[in-house]
Amino acid sequence: MEELKQAFYEVMYKYEKSFGETGVMANLNEWAKNKAFLLDLLRHHPGWDEDAKAIVFTFDEGRGIEHDVVDEIAFTMEDLAADQIKDEQRLEDFRISLRTAVSEYSSTLSEQALEVIRTRGGIKCATGQKTSRIIGKLCRQFGVDGHERYNAVFAQLSDSLNPLQMLKTALLSLHPCDFLEMSNKDNTWISCHNLENGSYQAGALSYMTDDVSMIFYTIDPGTTDHFYRVPRRSRQMFFYKDGMLFQSRLYPSDLSEPMDLYRSIVQKAIAVCLNVPNRWLLKKKREDVNTYCSSYEGSRQYPDYNYHGNVSLLKAIPEHSHFVIGRPSLCVCCGRAYRSGYLKCNCEDVVVCKDCGQTVSMRNARYIDGAYYCNACLHICGVCGGMIQGTMYPAYDRHGHLVEICESCYQASLEPCAACSVRGICRIIGNAFCPRTAVSVVEGGAR
Structure with missing residues (x-):
């Protein structure tokens, strides 16, 4: 708990916030009590990092194949073919073969598509072979590769059918500071939970101290510890209880492909931790989704889950009921519950001296080199x-x-x-x- 307390202090120093040991420990004790079940659950995953209080994943995230882009480049390739192929039947065979190759918008092709290409294109192509390589064979077979623009157009078509893969690190985290930094000011984007000037700063504490909230976020690869310090590429809240997994809004952009990818990662992780088959029933209709969760009375998080997201129901658990998101925020100075959007109530502004560790009035301290020091230590x-x-x-x-x-x-x-x-x-x-x-x-x- 001492390490978590010092990490909490570090975040408070970063944002120049008032805080005291009493308030910080009140939040951490509430976190430890209410997150006990989730902590025990996620510890069953082989990717669990005890220091990070998170499951750490490494995966490839690709840019999806854009149908309009593929179609446009394929039409250009047909124009090149019309310049090179003078026999109408051969030109028709090439066009049918090319259109079959691109029509599935995939980096590999089905056996049905391959059979058409073998018959009309007169080339050998094997199951699992890259679509771009098959198109290259077609172009050589029909002499389209002799066109002066061929290399540039083929490169564009090949790129459009082979999505860019980016190695990323992701965490499914319960660490207190990941809730505090859920909208890290070092990001290229921020949300209303940002501790610098967000209007829902207290929401970070409400998520931190409830019994269902987890943070899933992606970062650039290379970081191996103190993950809460680094900028987030993306972030979203997941909530889990009794076989119900709620996926909330994805920041900074709510795109369907990463939403599907991240949901599948978290679904599998939960199934592994429970040692049950990874089989879920997905519900996306708003009237269905809203029946499974509500906000805790007096909690201060922004309830974007009321407008965005979906619920996955674990099939291994026969009955599903309802869960509650958030808890009343506890003042980071005095530790009492309060009802404002900020990190503290109207009690005295105090800070913790980085040198001596004493909680002192902010009037008797100075902020120097990223931390507070009491006058006695200056x-x-x-x-x-x-x-x-x-x-x-x-x-x-x-x-x-x-x-x-x-x-x-x-x-x-x-x-x-x-x-x-x-x-x-x-x-x-x-x-x-x-x-x-x-x-x-x-x-x-x-x-």
Whole structure:
């Protein structure tokens, strides 16, 4: 729990939010209690990462074949064929073969389509062979490859029939900070749950502390830990209880192909964890979907699941009822339930000092280098007056008083004086009479 607390602090520092240990622990304890079932369930998956509190997937996500693009390029290829093939029957055979090859809009072809191409095109083609390779054979068989534009048009047609594959990492997560960062400000997109200026910031806490919410999100490959820190390429909420899996809206764009892919990934993961067949009944009609879930009284999440998404019903479980999404948000400062869209109620603004770990009034702290430090842990440089957290060096000012100086001023005080050639005498007399020197450093070290 200590690691989760420090990670929670890290996110609060990132967004310069008020927060206290009492409020953070209230949320984490509620998370641990209500997410206990889901944590136990997902731990049965072979891809579970205990530190990430998530199942980690690696998969290829492809760009779908666009029918209009394939058709347009295929028509262009037919025009090239008309320039090259002078015999009408041969031209007709080529056209039928080409149209058969592209009509299934697939990177491979059915046996029925292959038989037509063998008969009309007069070429050998095997089951599982790439559609683009078969088209290349056809073009060579009929001499279309001799056209001056052939290479460019064939390359376009080949690309359109072979979707681009992108390696991605995805997580089905229960980590508290993945809920806090469900709309990470480092994304190229944000939603209303963004902690920087979103109007539903408290919704991140409501999702975090209920017993059904999971976050599914994709990131670029390469990250191996602290996944909550990196930008999301896409994100959506899944809710699971008693054989019912609800897939909510996909951000940043609700496209059908990734929706289907992500749903299949999560369905299979849940089935693996339950050790049951991966067989589901999908319901998409709004009047059916809305009967399976509702929002918890007083929860603060934006209920986009009321307008977007679908429900999958696990066939291994004979009866399905109803589940409730969200919980009342708990103030990150005092830990009490409240009813606003932000992370805290109207209690005093407090922060946790990164140095000493004490919760102090925000009035008695400063935000420096991405974190809060209480005044007791800060130092004021005797030369530049800067508020410094970190190494300080002892020195004497012109009046002989012992002061502290920052590293930059310390290094500057050791530089040879360019104004005269009696630096050695300056050190002996303590710089008391030199108007160009603010302090004389104390020999022997830093504090």
